[in-house]
Amino acid sequence: EQIEKGGYDHFMLKEIHEQPRAITDTLRGRLLVDEAIIKLSGLENNMKRFLNAERIIIVACGTSWHAGLVGEYIFEDFVRIPVEVEYASEFRYRNPVITERDVVIAISQSGETADTLAAIKLARSKGAFVFGICNVVGSSITRENDSGAYTHAGPEIGVASTKAFTTQITVLLMMALRLARAKGTMSSADYRMNLQELQLIPSKMEQLLSIDENIKEIAREYMLSTNCLYLGRGYNFPVALEGALKLKEISYIHAEGYPAAEMKHGPIALIDDRMPVIVIATSKGHYEKVVSNIQEIKSRKGKIIAIVTEGDTTVKDIADHTIEIPEVSEAFTPLLTTIPLQLLSYHIAVMRNCNVDQPRNLAKSVTVE
Numbered sequence: 001e002q003i004e005k006g007g008y009d010h011f012m013l014k015e016i017h018e019q020p021r022a023i024t025d026t027l028r029g030r031l032l033v034d035e036a037i038i039k040l041s042g043l044e045n046n047m048k049r050f051l052n053a054e055r056i057i058i059v060a061c062g063t064s065w066h067a068g069l070v071g072e073y074i075f076e077d078f079v080r081i082p083v084e085v086e087y088a089s090e091f092r093y094r095n096p097v098i099t100e101r102d103v104v105i106a107i108s109q110s111g112e113t114a115d116t117l118a119a120i121k122l123a124r125s126k127g128a129f130v131f132g133i134c135n136v137v138g139s140s141i142t143r144e145n146d147s148g149a150y151t152h153a154g155p156e157i158g159v160a161s162t163k164a165f166t167t168q169i170t171v172l173l174m175m176a177l178r179l180a181r182a183k184g185t186m187s188s189a190d191y192r193m194n195l196q197e198l199q200l201i202p203s204k205m206e207q208l209l210s211i212d213e214n215i216k217e218i219a220r221e222y223m224l225s226t227n228c229l230y231l232g233r234g235y236n237f238p239v240a241l242e243g244a245l246k247l248k249e250i251s252y253i254h255a256e257g258y259p260a261a262e263m264k265h266g267p268i269a270l271i272d273d274r275m276p277v278i279v280i281a282t283s284k285g286h287y288e289k290v291v292s293n294i295q296e297i298k299s300r301k302g303k304i305i306a307i308v309t310e311g312d313t314t315v316k317d318i319a320d321h322t323i324e325i326p327e328v329s330e331a332f333t334p335l336l337t338t339i340p341l342q343l344l345s346y347h348i349a350v351m352r353n354c355n356v357d358q359p360r361n362l363a364k365s366v367t368v369e
């Protein structure tokens with residue numbers, strides 16, 4: 001097992017560090033920047049279904065559901081098509097309205113999650129076209145789909161999902177970019193720029209992973225917290241949800257993710273000098289509004305850990321801690337802002353002596369209801 005962990009103390013840490021490689025593998029042969037082409041055969045062969053779709057419904061569970069939420073922002077922004085994101089477990093039992101004009105995207109690392117599988121069967125029985133994004137080759141979901149694309153993350157052993165999440169977002173980005181070109185909702189200049197940015201993500205991630213020590217220090221300060229709030233807006237709202245999920249899964253600290261602007265409708269009542277608040281405040285996503293949220297937290301003595309863009313000074317002056325990410329366009333920020341949140345949860349869990357790779361009561365894949 002030590003050999004399999006490749007010199008890391010835990011699979012989770014290894015898998016966090018594998019993300020630049022996992023994304024490179026997911027892009028390989030599909031993102032051809034020089035030719036300005038994205039080649040996903042499962043999408044290409046079914047272009048008509050996608051172009052004629054009236055809406056896209058994304059179904060998933062857990063971390064994959066969070067990737068789906070990021071997908072909603074990406075698809076609506078790039079492709080101008082309405083997207084709904086559903087918990088597979090709710091979707092399958094809700095008697096949902098589904099027609100032949102719907103495209104359902106099912107996202108699952110394992111390809112075995114019972115609720116997601118059942119949601120797919122239901123959608124297909126109503127005539128919808130189902131596209132799967134899975135990591136495990138030949139898994140049940142890949143066999144039940146009409147078509148799909150693999151994330152090439154490699155085996156994910158840690159129960160808390162890390163590289164599966166970022167590779168799922170990578171596939172969603174490629175799909176949306178390809179469809180945006182086909183539909184003409186993105187100019188060819190923007191399209192080319194986005195392809196170049198996507199290509200650069202693995203090296204920016206690599207750069208970001210080197211700040212591990214800084215995150216360890218922050219973890220030491222907050223390891224005994226009993227509650228934690230995660231805030232983000234736009235593309236980074238789902239990242240806030242994912243950050244909170246990671247912390248509760250492996251460190252057993254109660255954590256909640258919230259859209260930053262919703263804070264005033266409830267969570268703000270919880271803020272005092274013992275409440276760490278992790279705020280994603282990157283420069284492109286409603287920055288000024290997030291800064292004013294940070295000021296509200298500060299005036300209630302909350303402890304602020306802010307994820308900011310390199311070179312930020314405004315938030316640095318207010319926050320207790322800042323973690324910098326390299327500059328990227330807003331749609332690509334989730335791929336980077338996720339990394340420090342994964343590392344923070346990891347270090348806090350290790351410091352609390354928790355079983356990081358196999359947290360209590362959780363299973364890697366939930367094949368029963």
Ligand code: G6P
Nearest residue numbers: 061062063064108109110113161
């Ligand atoms: C379990 C795992 C999570 C995962 C979720 C969905 O709860 O512990 O890490 O996100 O299932 O799994 P899937 O394989 O469908 O992505």
